[in-house]
Amino acid sequence: MTEYPxxxxxxxxxxxxNTDYKYALVCFRIxxxxxxxxxxxxxxIVSVLFGREDKDGNVIGIPRNxxxxxxxxxxxxxxxxxxxxIKNVKKDMDFEYDKEFIYASFISDYKIDLETENxxxxxxxxxxxxxxENSILNRVRDLRNTNLSDYKDPKTKSKMQExxxxxALPEESNxxxxxxxALNEFNRLLGDDDNK
Numbered sequence: 001m002t003e004y005p006x007x008x009x010x011x012x013x014x015x016x017x018n019t020d021y022k023y024a025l026v027c028f029r030i031x032x033x034x035x036x037x038x039x040x041x042x043x044x045i046v047s048v049l050f051g052r053e054d055k056d057g058n059v060i061g062i063p064r065n066x067x068x069x070x071x072x073x074x075x076x077x078x079x080x081x082x083x084x085x086i087k088n089v090k091k092d093m094d095f096e097y098d099k100e101f102i103y104a105s106f107i108s109d110y111k112i113d114l115e116t117e118n119x120x121x122x123x124x125x126x127x128x129x130x131x132x133e134n135s136i137l138n139r140v141r142d143l144r145n146t147n148l149s150d151y152k153d154p155k156t157k158s159k160m161q162e163x164x165x166x167x168a169l170p171e172e173s174n175x176x177x178x179x180x181x182a183l184n185e186f187n188r189l190l191g192d193d194d195n196k
Contacts, residue, residue, distance in 0.1 A: 002122075004019065005080075006019060010065055015061070015063055018048065020120070024124075027073070028077070028095050028096065030048070045070065047059050049073050050063055077121075080122070092144045093128075101140055104136050109132050144164065146160055148160060
């Protein structure tokens with residue numbers, strides 16, 4: 001059985017990570033939200049992954065060293081993979097946009113109801129990687145990766161192109177140039193995990 005991290009060591013102290021996949025998905029929504037500043041984004045991610053609520057609803061237990069906490073968050077959210085190994089991979093899935101496909105695929109392949117299941121984020125990602133080729137998510141991902149030049153018949157090619165457009169991921173065109181630059185800069189900061 002694979003051991004998944006439950007704690008992060010920051011400046012000699014152990015901090016409990018909120019490891020359930022739902023917390024990680026909130027972090028990805030924060031990362032992709034162009035309406036907040038980089039510092040707000042960093043604080044929000046660290047608060048979601050390491051924070052706890054006290055009896056008055058205040059978030060407590062956040063590491064003081066925001067930079068190192070963000071490095072640990074990056075390591076956790078990338079499932080321990082080096083950034084260089086994942087940044088050149090074509091994006092064919094989005095946790096938020098594909099949540100219905102993910103939900104349906106977990107029900108059909110694993111009989112797991114994600115609405116009621118608590119699951120470590122790394123296990124969640126491993127199970128996504130292990131979905132069968134017949135799962136709706138993998139069929140959609142295959143369609144997104146289809147090479148239209150493989151189709152010579154114009155009618156078939158046109159049908160494939162229409163199908164690809166129906167399942168295409170939303171583009172960053174919703175963001176203006178400044179938003180994209182800010183997100184890219186934040187992702188560079190998030191990827192700076194030399195001091196794990």
